[in-house]
Amino acid sequence: RETLLKALSKEVLIWRQLNHPNILPFLGINTELFSPSFCIVSPWMSNRDIISYAKYSSLDLSTKLEHMSFLNLYRHSHHSYAFMCFQTIQIAEGLFYLHRLDPPVVHGDIKGANILISDDRRCCLADFGLSVLDTQSMNPTLTATVQGSLRWLAPEFINPTPVSIQGSLTSRDIYAFGCTVFEILTGKPPFSHHNLDISVAIDVLKGVRPVLPPVVVPKEDVFKSIRAMLDSCWAEEIKHRPNARDVLDFLKRVHNLSQYSEPELVYHF
Numbered sequence: 001r002e003t004l005l006k007a008l009s010k011e012v013l014i015w016r017q018l019n020h021p022n023i024l025p026f027l028g029i030n031t032e033l034f035s036p037s038f039c040i041v042s043p044w045m046s047n048r049d050i051i052s053y054a055k056y057s058s059l060d061l062s063t064k065l066e067h068m069s070f071l072n073l074y075r076h077s078h079h080s081y082a083f084m085c086f087q088t089i090q091i092a093e094g095l096f097y098l099h100r101l102d103p104p105v106v107h108g109d110i111k112g113a114n115i116l117i118s119d120d121r122r123c124c125l126a127d128f129g130l131s132v133l134d135t136q137s138m139n140p141t142l143t144a145t146v147q148g149s150l151r152w153l154a155p156e157f158i159n160p161t162p163v164s165i166q167g168s169l170t171s172r173d174i175y176a177f178g179c180t181v182f183e184i185l186t187g188k189p190p191f192s193h194h195n196l197d198i199s200v201a202i203d204v205l206k207g208v209r210p211v212l213p214p215v216v217v218p219k220e221d222v223f224k225s226i227r228a229m230l231d232s233c234w235a236e237e238i239k240h241r242p243n244a245r246d247v248l249d250f251l252k253r254v255h256n257l258s259q260y261s262e263p264e265l266v267y268h269f
Contacts, residue, residue: 022094024126047117090123096244110176171238178233
């Protein structure tokens with residue numbers, strides 16, 4: 001029982017210090033309810049995770065991308081269809097909060113199943129079991145082992161032998177964020193055509209990335225810009241991936257600019 005409590009304490013140590021609208025609140029640990037096991041207590045999320053919530057609608061990818069740049073997105077944000085597009089901004093807000101802490105917090109397992117929807121329809125990052133503090137500024141070389149959900153895992157963490165990672169560990173979350181946006185838009189996990197995780201690992205290490213299905217939308221520039229953002233998040237070299245602030249600013253720009261005009265959106269850093 002002490003071993004289990006120690007394992008839980010690692011997750012709780014980081015989680016209990018976080019406070020943001022897009023982070024699932026930590027309420028405590030209950031030692032009696034499931035004795036001899038323990039359980040972490042957080043608010044009940046009746047809307048479940050973001051992917052389950054999205055299944056309430058039958059929008060295809062084309063419609064989702066079109067909604068992403070609707071002039072009246074906020075006006076109709078109560079509608080679940082439009083919300084499915086705005087939620088990417090909320091996820092990026094939570095990620096930016098984690099990464100701007102000192103030291104930054106690396107979530108370590110960003111994916112649709114770990115994003116819960118509150119009663120007031122906010123996206124909340126959950127499951128901090130793999131979270132770590134990014135102390136790269138103090139120790140620039142880190143030996144990493146494979147942990148996390150493989151289909152959302154950055155290539156430098158898929159290599160089955162320990163690897164030395166130069167740079168910030170937050171880039172791991174950025175890669176996973178790109179996979180999560182793909183998951184939200186398509187309703188499918190990355191590399192859904194592969195049944196075996198080993199097949200996914202082989203593809204990723206070869207440089208293969210998820211491919212958005214071809215669509216024709218009224219705002220083709222939106223589709224191209226989102227595709228370019230995902231490609232940046234999935235860059236092989238971590239130094240070429242954007243940071244959370246870059247991604248958040250881009251997603252807001254896609255929405256805000258489209259409220260007043262129909263600009264050609266180009267994704268650049």
